[in-house]
Amino acid sequence: DAGVIQSPRHEVTEMGQEVTLRCKPISGHDYLFWYRQTMMRGLELLIYFNNNVPIDDSGMPEDRFSAKMPNASFSTLKIQPSEPRDSAVYFCASSVQGRSQPQHFGDGTRLSIL
Amino acid sequence: AQKVTQAQTEISVVEKEDVTLDCVYETRDTTYYLFWYKQPPSGELVFLIRRNSFDEQNEISGRYSWNFQKSTSSFNFTITASQVVDSAVYFCALSDAGSSNTGKLIFGQGTTLQVKP
Numbered sequence: 001d002a003g004v005i006q007s008p009r010h011e012v013t014e015m016g017q018e019v020t021l022r023c024k025p026i027s028g029h030d031y032l033f034w035y036r037q038t039m040m041r042g043l044e045l046l047i048y049f050n051n052n053v054p055i056d057d058s059g060m061p062e063d064r065f066s067a068k069m070p071n072a073s074f075s076t077l078k079i080q081p082s083e084p085r086d087s088a089v090y091f092c093a094s095s096v097q098g099r100s101q102p103q104h105f106g107d108g109t110r111l112s113i114l
Numbered sequence: 115a116q117k118v119t120q121a122q123t124e125i126s127v128v129e130k131e132d133v134t135l136d137c138v139y140e141t142r143d144t145t146y147y148l149f150w151y152k153q154p155p156s157g158e159l160v161f162l163i164r165r166n167s168f169d170e171q172n173e174i175s176g177r178y179s180w181n182f183q184k185s186t187s188s189f190n191f192t193i194t195a196s197q198v199v200d201s202a203v204y205f206c207a208l209s210d211a212g213s214s215n216t217g218k219l220i221f222g223q224g225t226t227l228q229v230k231p
Contacts, residue, residue, distance in 0.1 A: 033218075043205065043221040056218070091159060100166065100209075102149055103219060105159035 002026070006092050006106035014114050018080040021109045024073055025094030033103060034067055034077050035091040043091075049075065082113045116141045118208050120222035127196055128230050135191040135225045137206030143167075147209040148182065148189045149219065154202040165189060196229045203227070 005024040013019055025032050033048040047057040052069045060067070064083070069075040079086055089110050093103040117140040127133045139148065150162040163173065165182050173180045177194045193200055206222040 042223050045218060048218065089157065093159075100147055100164075102161045102164050104161060105151075107158045110157070 004092055004094050004104055004106035006090075006109050008109060009107060010110045010112075012112045012114065013082060015084055016081045017113075018078065019082045019086075019111060019113075021077040021090050021092075021111070023075045023077070023092030023106060025075070025092070026104055027073070029094035029096045029104075030072075031095045031103075032069060032075050033093040033095075034075070035093065035105075037089045037091060037108070046077070084113045087111055087113050116146075116208050116220045118206050118220050118222035120204075120206055120225050122225045123223070124226045124228070126228045126230065129198060130195050131229075132192060132194050133196050133227065133229075135193075135204050135206075135227065137189045137191065137222060139187050139189065139206070139208045141187075141208060149207040149209070150180070150189075150191050151205045151207065151221075152202045153205065153224070159205070162191075193227075196227075198229050198231055201227060201229045 004026055007022045011019060030051050031048060034046040035043050036046055037043050044059055046059045047067045048055055049069045052072055064081060065079055067077045077090060089108045091105050091108045093105045095101045095103040119138045120136065122136055125133060144167065146167045148165045152160045152162055163180055170182050170184060179192045181190045189206060191204065203224045203226050205224045207219045209219060
């Protein structure tokens with residue numbers, strides 16, 4: 001079975017540009033999570049969805065960040081405008097049935113904002 | 115509030131040595147779940163094990179074993195006869211035991227394990 005698929009794997013762009021990260025969760029999973037990993041702050045939850053509905057976006061750092069899940073098989077995380085401090089690895093994860101089940105992570109997107 | 119502490123930032127061992135990675139957690143809830151993830155140098159996060167708060171049996175999977183002790187709020191991970199391929203960052207995580215069944219994970223800061231040949 002296919003795991004969580006993220007694209008692109010690497011993104012390098014200039015400050016001020018719009019960045020869109022994409023995620024395809026595991027089929028049948030009803031929870032989707034977006035995380036950011038940095039050396040300073042470790043793994044941080046940004047937002048998560050249940051059945052395509054955003055449940056908790058309290059981890060989204062600022063209004064420049066937005067996330068959508070138009071259907072059960074696709075989600076995007078957008079940064080507009082991007083800033084150098086947004087440079088990080090962004091992970092998408094999915095799970096089924098909530099907290100009793102493990103989250104399965106994609107390979108991540110390594111984002112560099114110049 | 116929930117919290118996960120991995121006090122060991124980095125550990126270095128020589129191949130074939132046994133190594134234990136410590137994890138201490140804090141929660142006020144009686145029902146919770148604990149997880150270990152591995153992040154190899156290639157960067158992906160790999161799920162290793164899940165443990166619920168009602169099951170204190172230790173678990174062994176090949177060279178890996180886990181010791182869950184509610185009395186000390188610890189969920190330690192031991193690798194027996196370590197190998198170079200075990201070199202990675204290991205994360206301990208706690209599920210959020212809020213009012214909703216969310217699966218929100220609280221991660222520790224991770225322990226970097228280096229196994230030298």
